[in-house]
Amino acid sequence: MKIVIVGGWKKVDFLAKSLLSKGHEVTMIHDDEGYCKVLSRNHNAAVISGDGSMPHILEDANIEQADIVIALTPVDADNLVICQLAKKVYGVKKAFATVGNPKNVEVFKKLGINSVISSTHIVSGIIEQMSSFNEILSAIPIEEGKIVILELEVKENYDVCGKTIAKLGISENAIIGCILRKTGTIIPNGKTKIQQDDKLIILSPPHIQNDLIQLLIGRGEHV
Amino acid sequence: MKISQIKSDFAKFTSSSYTIVAGCSRFGASIASIQSEKGAEVVVVDNDPEKFRNLSVGFSGFKILGDPTDIDILIKAGIEKASLVIAATNDDNANIMISQISSKIYSVPKVVARVYDSSKEIIYQGFSVKLIYPTQLSTDAFNQVLDEVKEDKKI
Numbered sequence: 014m015k016i017v018i019v020g021g022w023k024k025v026d027f028l029a030k031s032l033l034s035k036g037h038e039v040t041m042i043h044d045d046e047g048y049c050k051v052l053s054r055n056h057n058a059a060v061i062s063g064d065g066s067m068p069h070i071l072e073d074a075n076i077e078q079a080d081i082v083i084a085l086t087p088v089d090a091d092n093l094v095i096c097q098l099a100k101k102v103y104g105v106k107k108a109f110a111t112v113g114n115p116k117n118v119e120v121f122k123k124l125g126i127n128s129v130i131s132s133t134h135i136v137s138g139i140i141e142q143m144s145s146f147n148e149i150l151s152a153i154p155i156e157e158g159k160i161v162i163l164e165l166e167v168k169e170n171y172d173v174c175g176k177t178i179a180k181l182g183i184s185e186n187a188i189i190g191c192i193l194r195k196t197g198t199i200i201p202n203g204k205t206k207i208q209q210d211d212k213l214i215i216l217s218p219p220h221i222q223n224d225l226i227q228l229l230i231g232r233g234e235h236v
Numbered sequence: 237m238k239i240s241q242i243k244s245d246f247a248k249f250t251s252s253s254y255t256i257v258a259g260c261s262r263f264g265a266s267i268a269s270i271q272s273e274k275g276a277e278v279v280v281v282d283n284d285p286e287k288f289r290n291l292s293v294g295f296s297g298f299k300i301l302g303d304p305t306d307i308d309i310l311i312k313a314g315i316e317k318a319s320l321v322i323a324a325t326n327d328d329n330a331n332i333m334i335s336q337i338s339s340k341i342y343s344v345p346k347v348v349a350r351v352y353d354s355s356k357e358i359i360y361q362g363f364s365v366k367l368i369y370p371t372q373l374s375t376d377a378f379n380q381v382l383d384e385v386k387e388d389k390k391i
Contacts, residue, residue, distance in 0.1 A: 102358050124340060
């Protein structure tokens, strides 16, 4: 696929490497001439120096042929314009943008740009999750935090240890999607028995998380 | 336009009008000051406190320090009840975002945006935003002066 990436510093460097390794054709646009030289050295791809929100610069990057445009600049308004120009004027099918202000995820959607990632949102979501419970190994919010994936390692004294999934009594809104065990990965059913050292991968909406974890861990030594 | 028409438009406009000027550039400040002196409720938003100096002494509206592309700041400025929003920052992209939010999301009846780069005009298609092109206005004014000079020479 032909991909045009506008702006970004570490992000574009990393993203370009990843996309090129998968065989895609990448063109980068960046307004810092010095960084353009760095990108050009690092990657076997075209790099255009200029303001990616200007139509003539996008044309220099052959935007008419792009399948995807990715706007990574630090200024949300610039990313909005880049994506709208790409879609409205040049007929690019997919446009992605990152935004600094989490509120702009909704704003962009209302203005016609649907694929928006707020890094602030994701990072703060993860930090909040990780700091509230010591037991959670990692937590990832999905779909702007509507669903959370949790990874929980079962310790010996947890209530859930030794019980079958059917007997757990967890809320209908949550599901243990997968169990990582030393012997392999298990997609559990009602009869699966949870063992010590199992890593449970649980999906649930955030508001029932507290109760869910309490249920699994029990009164025990939970801080 | 008939005098009666102008008077009634004027009355309609100032009595119920709530104007937000996004960006206290000299242009924005000028519009804000005029509106305020006419009696309209005016709120000016800018990230840079120094910019508020552009406002005239006669300005009696509100000033909000903040990013005018931030929807929370626009809500604080009263966009939900605004009858007129003017996107007057020095940045085309910011003006595009502000005017689209005003027109599409908040259905502000009248939205005006200042556009420097006319190649971006096409983005406004589908949004009911009135555009002002400073470069074109200056060129038109210049051409008018040229015509006047030619006329003078003839006489």
